[in-house]
Amino acid sequence: MNALHYGLTPKMKPISPRKSALVAALDIGSSKVACLIARLRPHPPQQVLTRRSHAIEVVGFGHAAARGTKAGGVINLAQAEDAIRQAVDGAERMASVEIESVVLSVSAGRLASELFAAEINIAGAVSESDIARVLGASHRHSLRDGRAVLHSLPIGYSINGGNGIRDPRGMLGERFGVDMHVATTDVAAARNLMLAVERCHLDVEAMVAGPYVSALSVLADDEADLGAAVVDMGAGTTTLAVFLGGRFIHSDGFALGGLNVTLDIARGLNASVADAERIKTFYGSVLIGGSDERDMITVPATGEDEREQAQFVPRSALAHIVRPRVEEILEMVRDRLAASSFAAEPRGRVILTGGASQMTGLSEPAARILGRPVRFGRPLGISGLPDAAKGAAFAAATGLLVYPQAAHLEYFEARSKRYLTSGTGGGYIARVGQWLRESF
Numbered sequence: 001m002n003a004l005h006y007g008l009t010p011k012m013k014p015i016s017p018r019k020s021a022l023v024a025a026l027d028i029g030s031s032k033v034a035c036l037i038a039r040l041r042p043h044p045p046q047q048v049l050t051r052r053s054h055a056i057e058v059v060g061f062g063h064a065a066a067r068g069t070k071a072g073g074v075i076n077l078a079q080a081e082d083a084i085r086q087a088v089d090g091a092e093r094m095a096s097v098e099i100e101s102v103v104l105s106v107s108a109g110r111l112a113s114e115l116f117a118a119e120i121n122i123a124g125a126v127s128e129s130d131i132a133r134v135l136g137a138s139h140r141h142s143l144r145d146g147r148a149v150l151h152s153l154p155i156g157y158s159i160n161g162g163n164g165i166r167d168p169r170g171m172l173g174e175r176f177g178v179d180m181h182v183a184t185t186d187v188a189a190a191r192n193l194m195l196a197v198e199r200c201h202l203d204v205e206a207m208v209a210g211p212y213v214s215a216l217s218v219l220a221d222d223e224a225d226l227g228a229a230v231v232d233m234g235a236g237t238t239t240l241a242v243f244l245g246g247r248f249i250h251s252d253g254f255a256l257g258g259l260n261v262t263l264d265i266a267r268g269l270n271a272s273v274a275d276a277e278r279i280k281t282f283y284g285s286v287l288i289g290g291s292d293e294r295d296m297i298t299v300p301a302t303g304e305d306e307r308e309q310a311q312f313v314p315r316s317a318l319a320h321i322v323r324p325r326v327e328e329i330l331e332m333v334r335d336r337l338a339a340s341s342f343a344a345e346p347r348g349r350v351i352l353t354g355g356a357s358q359m360t361g362l363s364e365p366a367a368r369i370l371g372r373p374v375r376f377g378r379p380l381g382i383s384g385l386p387d388a389a390k391g392a393a394f395a396a397a398t399g400l401l402v403y404p405q406a407a408h409l410e411y412f413e414a415r416s417k418r419y420l421t422s423g424t425g426g427g428y429i430a431r432v433g434q435w436l437r438e439s440f
């Protein structure tokens with residue numbers, strides 16, 4: 001019973017390389033909800049971003065301050081629904097279309113990855129049915145209870161023990177194997193995000209790991225091939241996706257982010273959270289000693305006590321508050337990467353993205369703590385993006401627009417084909433109904 005498709009989230013039908021499509025993306029973050037609507041048009045093979053079969057043109061964008069969410073998960077359905085409606089309405093108005101379904105990202109619920117290997121005996125050359133058989137065998141593994149599958153990606157085949165084979169069709173051997181990367185999150189976190197979206201009368205076409213789609217947005221081909229980790233530093237979460245040989249091979253995440261820095265500032269300077277957020281984005285820096293002791297910032301009174309007055313504190317005091325928390329987050333990223341297969345790629349670089357990666361002076365502690373080359377990533381190769389959505393905070397939202405072009409890489413067993421027939425056959429209710437029945 002507890003086979004791999006247990007807790008499978010909805011999966012979209014991959015976009016045909018020859019067809020245009022309208023795609024709607026919804027990123028429910030801890031600080032903002034963003035909705036993007038884009039037209040995907042097939043384009044001829046190009047020199048850069050060669051894995052993309054379609055040009056992406058944004059035609060609608062809406063966003064709202066997040067409400068009712070914490071660490072990427074829903075804690076108040078009605079409030080989350082309000083924020084989603086506001087973001088979706090904005091995008092629909094700009095695009096002059098009404099959307100029925102969205103591709104949804106997940107950063108909540110302790111993202112994690114497992115690798116499953118399976119091997120079967122074959123007679124002679126590898127056939128399509130051998131491939132189907134070995135993929136099916138890889139799905140017989142059991143998952144921990146309460147986990148929902150976000151991705152199920154074959155990352156390489158082996159013949160008679162020799163691995164790293166991309167396209168095994170027609171190759172000769174007796175033993176044929178596959179390595180499967182399965183990315184999961186907590187079923188409850190996934191289900192409640194879906195519920196919030198459904199309350200807005202929207203279908204969830206697919207549910208995908210936030211850091212994976214951030215990587216689809218910010219990663220260059222060479223980086224994915226040579227080995228890279230994309231770290232999405234959000235407000236309530238820091239999530240990561242590791243790529244090797246062009247494939248997504250690992251994901252992880254933890255519930256710490258830019259909001260924790262803001263709260264530290266609010267506590268340390270006795271400021272309101274709103275003022276602490278403003279002080280952080282204007283003056284926040286991890287550089288100690290760089291700023292002059294006489295360089296003062298104004299911290300407004302919290303307003304709780306009338307006798308209280310605005311205070312003036314040196315900028316360096318702010319850096320002393322910010323730095324330890326930023327270092328803690330980077331150390332956790334380092335430890336998670338060290339515990340993953342990325343440890344075997346000491347030269348693989350780290351690409352930092354997400355709103356909290358914009359902290360002034362981050363590159364020095366990041367390079368030092370992570371011990372790898374570091375660069376900062378923003379959405380690549382997407383036209384029509386409004387200025388407000390061009391930054392690192394929109395890596396996941398824009399990556400959701402790329403995902404339909406990568407959906408064909410996913411493998412789900414025939415039994416779950418109903419999930420793939422988006423809009424036809426079983427239809428949405430059947431697909432989601434099935435998922436919920438299997439999950440609970």
Ligand SMILES: Nc1ncnc2c1ncn2[C@@H]1O[C@H](COP(=O)(O)OP(=O)(O)OP(=O)(O)O)[C@@H](O)[C@H]1O
Binds near residue numbers: 281
């Ligand atoms: N210039 C800046 N300097 C420092 N921090 C910044 C800056 N701009 C934005 N941030 C921080 O980035 C965070 C928001 O990032 P982002 O929009 O990626 O998060 P999110 O997607 O809402 O949250 P999550 O992905 O964790 O659910 C906030 O904590 C914000 O303070």
Ligand SMILES: [Mg+2]
Binds near residue numbers: 030210234235354396
């Ligand atoms: Mg985010």
